[in-house]
Amino acid sequence: MNKKKMPMAIGILSMNFLVMSASVVGAAIAAIAKSFPKESISKVQMLSTIPQLGQVIATLLFTWLTYKLTRKNIGLLAILFVIAGGLLPVFFNSDLNIILACMIAIGFGTGLISNIGPVLVQDHFEGEERATVMGWQVGFNNIGMMAMTAIGGALGSSNWRNLFWVYAVGVVIFLAAYFLIPQDKRLTHETNKEGKPSMWxxxxxxxxxxxxxxxxxxxxxxxxxxxxxxxxxxxxxxxxxxxxxxxxxxxxxxxxxxxxxxxxxxxxxxxxxxxxxxxxxxxxxxxxxxxxxxxxxxxxxxxxxxxxxxxxxxxxxxxxxxxxxxxxxxxxxxxxxxxxxxxxxxxxxxxxxxxxxxxxxxxxxxxxxxxxxxxxxxxxxxxxxxxxxxxxxxxx
Structure with a gap:
């Protein structure tokens, strides 16, 4: 790969470190259930599954967002959702509903990243370079899941609330994406090659x-x-x-x-x-x-x-x-x-x-x-x- 493109690739790939970060909370389900004895265990287990709702919402809104924001800014917005959704439970953790809402926000952020990552790669890479970077994206998904699960488990070993500090890594990833990914132009419907203004x-x-x-x-x-x-x-x-x-x-x-x-x-x-x-x-x-x-x-x-x-x-x-x-x-x-x-x-x-x-x-x-x-x-x-x-x- 061209050495000049490597920093840009790192900026894009860093976002994939967060794609499977919602799975981190799964390790603390039992501990969280003890803190909410009045809540059903099935509701507590939703902490592991409800991020998928956020991912679906993000996927449905993604194309519309590409006409409102630049691709880079969509990526930055996605990271902010993960950071906010991940860190809020550190400070607001007395209500399970708030934590569930935060998990939806994390899912929304990771859903946007799953969609915007390949789009950014298409914009900036061609041919086998593109195929290689798309492969690295899948690898970074797995590395991120393993690393964040391990670190989150260690942080939450004494108190499950501390587990959410692992999402502070999103700040570093936000800075990497901000400085390493070049800004692009927002798409407009008029750029359609046939001049048709409809997404359909x-x-x-x-x-x-x-x-x-x-x-x-x-x-x-x-x-x-x-x-x-x-x-x-x-x-x-x-x-x-x-x-x-x-x-x-x-x-x-x-x-x-x-x-x-x-x-x-x-x-x-x-x-x-x-x-x-x-x-x-x-x-x-x-x-x-x-x-x-x-x-x-x-x-x-x-x-x-x-x-x-x-x-x-x-x-x-x-x-x-x-x-x-x-x-x-x-x-x-x-x-x-x-x-x-x-x-x-x-x-x-x-x-x-x-x-x-x-x-x-x-x-x-x-x-x-x-x-x-x-x-x-x-x-x-x-x-x-x-x-x-x-x-x-x-x-x-």
Whole structure:
């Protein structure tokens, strides 16, 4: 990568450190429940799930915001929401409803970051540099979750209220984004290449192949849910407990991080079939956990899972950025985020409707789903078709 662009990349990537920060509070659910004995445990547990509401709101408003603010300023606004939502419970923590509202604010901020990050990368990077930085974004998501969970847990070990001090790191990230990301111009509806002032008119101009990638996002979220929601059940059936599952999951995260770091080199091998190889990795994650009974294979399975997530979730935004111009991309990336959220929420309902049993049944289903999608991607050569479409559009 051009050394002149590295500081800008750091500024953009620093925001991804916060993307999964809402998960920090999950470690303190039990302690918080003791502080609110009159509240139901289900309401306390909402601290872990209600940020998703903020993320959905952010996704629905994101495209509209791109016409009101510059991309950089949207990123700065997002960080401020995370800082405010994260630090307010340090001082106002006697009412659970206030803390829940703060978690919605955190979710709103992280939802904006999830959407604006790829858009900023599209603005400032081209070709394989863009693909590499988008891969790093997924890696920074995981690193941020691990670091903030560990630091937050240490801060809140004596008093859960101190856990929220971990969000002070947002101040540093705000400064990095402010000074390292160049200011851009606010989009206007009139910049549409056909001169149409409607966002829906913009949507009509999007290459129809983008919707294929939205479908892939949907099935990716289903596969992720099948793995993450059933691994503990499968391992429990092998006589292995919660601590063991946490261990192999934590160590297995290294697979996703390493894949993100070396994505540029990996793509030299996978080329236009990167997503297909991602689904192969996903299929292997199910295989390693289901058919083997030793810690090495279980860690390897979780590493394959992380690898698949990065290969797929970093490549889909990259391909969408090639299919959509700077006016269309904010709209299509917000749709991608929304589809992912909807699929994650509906996955249990869909799987139950298909009468696929939990545990081993859904692991077998995951192998079949990922295998079929990988074969379809190889046979249809979707990646190559997308590349040719991008080259044709660029020439035009």
């Amino acid at each position: 008119a913009t949507l009509k101009n999007v290459n129809k192949m983008a919707y294929i990638y939205l479908a892939i996002t949907f099935f990716t979220s289903i596969a992720m849910t099948m793995f993450m929601a059933n691994q503990s059940i499968v391992l429990f059936g092998k006589g292995l407990g919660t601590g063991y599952t946490g261990l192999v999951t934590a160590v297995g995260n290294i697979g996703g991080i390493l894949t993100a770091v070396f994505l540029g080199k990996i793509r030299k091998f996978t080329k236009t079939n990167t997503i297909a190889y991602g689904f192969i990795a996903f299929a292997l994650s199910f295989v390693c956990v289901l058919f083997f009974n030793n810690v090495v294979m279980h860690i390897l399975g979780n590493m394959f899972s992380g690898m698949g997530i990065v290969l797929i979730n970093a490549t889909i935004p990259f391909e969408l950025s090639n299919l959509a111009d700077k006016l269309e991309f904010p709209l299509i990336i917000s749709m991608n985020t929304l589809v992912s959220s909807i699929a994650g929420a509906l996955a249990p309902v869909i799987l139950a409707g298909l009468h696929i049993s939990v545990g081993e049944g859904q692991f077998v289903g995951g192998i079949i789903l990922c295998g079929v999608i990988a074969v379809l991607l190889f046979v249809t050569r979707l990646g190559k078709i997308t590349e040719n479409a991008f080259i044709t559009n660029k020439k035009a």
